[in-house]
Structures are given as C-alpha cells and as structure tokens.
Amino acid sequence: MPNRDPPSRHPKRSPRDGKPAFRRKPSGHAAEAGGPAILYGWHTVIAALENPQRHFRRLVLTENAARRLTEQGIEFPVAPEIVRPEKIDARLGPDAVHQGFYAEADPLPSPDISELPPQGIVLVLDQITDPHNVGAMFRSAAAFGVAAVVTTARHSPEATGVLAKAASGALDYVPLVVVGNLARALDALKARGWMAVGLDSEGEGDLASVELAAPLALVLGAEGKGLRQLTRTTCDRVARLDLPGRIKSLNVSNATALALYIAMTRLGALGP
DSSP: OOOSSOOOOOOEEOTTTSSEEOOOBOOSTHHHHTOOEEEESHHHHHHHHTOTTOOEEEEEEOHHHHHHHHHTTOOOSSOOEEOOHHHHHHHHOTTOOOTTEEEEEOOOOBOOGGGSOSOSEEEEEESOOOHHHHHHHHHHHHHTTOSEEEEESSSSOOSSHHHHHHHTTGGGTSOEEEESOHHHHHHHHHHTTOEEEEEOTTOSEETTTSOOOSSEEEEEEBTTTBSOHHHHHHSSEEEEOOOSSSOOOOOHHHHHHHHHHHHHHHTTTTOO
16 A cells, blocks of 8 residues: 555446546646547557547557457547557557557546535545556556546646556546645545545554545555645545555555455445
8 A cells, every 4th residue: 555665537427338427627637738648458449439538539550450349349430540560569669568559539528526426436646656556546446436536737647658558448437537736625525525534554543444434535645655744634534454464565556456445345335
C-alpha cells in the first residue's frame, strides 16, 4: 500500500454497458493541449471503439488486427490505415506491446465531481504520477465496479499512452474526474454524504477493522511520500493494510486492488 518506505472517471444510461453515463466537460490533461489520446493494444483499442463517447482521429491497424476487428463485428469509426507492424513500432518504440492496434482519439471529457451520484466507491489519487501504477489502478477500478477515479490536473499522468495500455480498456469503463484541488474535492464529496478514508502505512487502524460506510471515497497517495498532510487531515479517517508476511507494504496498484476487495466485502457489495 502507499507507504513511507523507499519504493521495494447522472443519469443517462450508456448503450454499451447499461452503467450510468455522465454529462461531461472536457478534462484537463491532453485535452487542454489539444493533443489526442494515444491508444494501443487489443483491449485498449477495442474498448475505445465500443465506447460511443470516443471520437477517433486516426486508426492504424495491421492486416491481422483489422481482420480480428471485422470478425468481432466491430465497426470502424474512421477509415483504418493498414500498415505493417514495423510502422507502429516506429511510432511507439520497440518495447510497446501494440498487437497491431494503434489509435489517436480525443481525450474523454471529465464529469464534474458534483455529478457523481452518492453511491458505491470512488478512488481518489493524491499525486500518483507513475502511469503504469495509475493504469493498473484503473484496471482494478473497472474490475470492482468503481464509480469513478478522481485525480488532480497537476502532478498526475495524462490518460494516454502507457497509462491507457496499463488500464487495458478501463479508461473507457470508469469515468475520470479531474479536479484542481484535491482537498476541496474531498470536502465536496463529504458534503454530499461520502465517507473519505485515506490509506497509509501509518494509518490509525487496519482497513479490515475500521468503521466504513457507503458511499466511500478511498484515498491513496504516492509510493514513498504517502498522503500529503492536507489530504490526510481532510479524510474522515486514515487506515492501513496489515499484512501477515515478512514484507509489510505493497505497490500502490496492488494495495488498491486489496483495499477495494476489503472495502467492498465489508460494505456487502461482494456478498458474504
């Protein structure tokens, strides 16, 4: 979990998955710079293609990738460019696992925090800057049905490229709420009935035993730094994850998955 030791996204329904959709305004990040979101890999691109809120600028595919999409009955929103894999390698670099899928799309708009219905769980990220970690946290959020991920316009990675690949399509399943000030955002959530619980290695008690209530905002800080002081004091309480083994801390994305499982189990969202 986030620790102080050295490191060891109202109501209209979406036609795609039946989950609540939001009236969204353009988010910060790449949208403000006018640049496209870079998406690559099978799960990332197919999720975007299935999302009616995505506006594609460019779709680049290998012959095999185009065939896979056609076999899946997925429509192309723009005419695809058919290229050899090396063309995508040249754009992304040799280490990017693109599987023949590359797209440029408008960044998804961001709902206002006041539009989040007071139900379920949201993840609040306090200056977590590693795109691999944030992408993995989005993937866990999608797996556990999290209502939204809240992050700041500054000191957070853009919802593109490596983050999008690590999220494995989750950017198109979980709304990203971008705020200017995290403490004010937490106060806004609390004023609408949310309980804010921070996670930190110096928390007052184990998450499995501290009092929890829905709707719940789980607040996580960056590895090494943990939660900032203002964030800690804005939370209703700060909890830790007690682990039985020799290593007592987890990578922040792994801690997120464990914390979500514990919280949803205790709130009855996963059943007995």
